[in-house]
Amino acid sequence: MSARLLTHLRHVDLAVPDYDKQLDFYAGVWGLTKVEEDSGISFLAAEGSPEQYVVRLRKAAEKRLDLVSYGAASAADVDTLAERLLAGGVRLISQPGKVDTPGGGYGFRFFDVDGRTIEVSADVEVRRHRKIEEKESIPVKLSHVVLNSPDLDRTRNWYERHLGFRLSDTLSSPHMGEVMHFMRISNQHHSMALAKGPHASLHHVSFEMRGIDEYMRGSGRVIRAGFKKLWGPGRHMAGDNTFTYFLDPHGNTVEYTTELELLDEDTWHPHVYDFSRPEVTDQWGTANPMNELIAKESFNDPDRGCFVAPPV
Structure with missing residues (x-):
């Protein structure tokens, strides 16, 4: 078992054909907040979370799980993990570098054993968040x-x-x-x-x-x-x-x-x-x-x- 370098779950990214219907659900009835949108991609935050976003939606011809993203404590830990995965025969999709999504940061992507895309990042800017109040029924x-x-x-x-x-x-x-x-x-x-x-x-x-x-x-x-x-x-x-x-x-x-x-x-x-x-x-x-x-x-x-x- 490798030493633990991951700290927490950041976000889950979904691709769907009916993008508008999916966005209406997550940013409406489900209770997330749309923080950014650009040409068929939207980023949705939970009001109580310091993460820039917890769900990303992307318009696509086919439904799929785009990726699952985890946090690391530092850029050095990101580099260490990438080196370990490469040495262990894991297929990297990208090398560690600048993350071009809200909050920025430093990270990379790779495939897990079942072929899912996993992202690990550090130094992502913290989102201004707030305490969820009593009877406020939206995700923390x-x-x-x-x-x-x-x-x-x-x-x-x-x-x-x-x-x-x-x-x-x-x-x-x-x-x-x-x-x-x-x-x-x-x-x-x-x-x-x-x-x-x-x-x-x-x-x-x-x-x-x-x-x-x-x-x-x-x-x-x-x-x-x-x-x-x-x-x-x-x-x-x-x-x-x-x-x-x-x-x-x-x-x-x-x-x-x-x-x-x-x-x-x-x-x-x-x-x-x-x-x-x-x-x-x-x-x-x-x-x-x-x-x-x-x-x-x-x-x-x-x-x-x-x-x-x-x-x-």
Whole structure:
């Protein structure tokens, strides 16, 4: 396992054919703030986050995950990581250099083992942000991203070996074996999770709300706006966080969450939870039962961006 050089999740970038509909959803009902837009690309911030943006949308002929971006503490750490990845046989898309997106910075891009584009950057200018007020039901920040992989253990081992992720917990069942690994780069239970799927794709993107009241108000707003609620509200056992999942206009799953567990990394030992037990998927028992139809929605469409770097 490599030493940890990543600090946090920065943003998730999506490409979609119906750009206007997608932008209306994220900058409207979902509660993000459009901070910049230029010829079919928009950058959306969470009001409580110091990140310049947490979602980038790009107009494209085909739906795809453009990239997942992580932060590093310094330009020196970016260079160190690039050297390690190159020495480890990882295919770099770009060499470390100036980042030409809001906030600037210094970074580079590379492919993960499934062909997703990953970006790592440092020295990005901090966005002026604010405290989210009581009853204000908009995202505070980007919480985590979950990725589907056809070879769960290979992908987990790659992220541990090359990027210093550590395993927090695993979901398993007697009939399906291991189906999800929760991975961390800090004391936050997971910044990323890997789900067993039929193909490489985006499983879901999660946004943290101020508290449970704001989480429920936000969930209600999305339901009233007519968007499909997949699953929730409830509280997971792994991570101990609340959840409500929706589909965005292009069939990507998005989640509102709160209270994701913070670990004592020195004493933490990963659990293997049997997700066939209802209290594992939802401690409260308030969510609709998890079933094959919900699982299938989260498989998403096969990602057209595997081993194809986004144009911007």
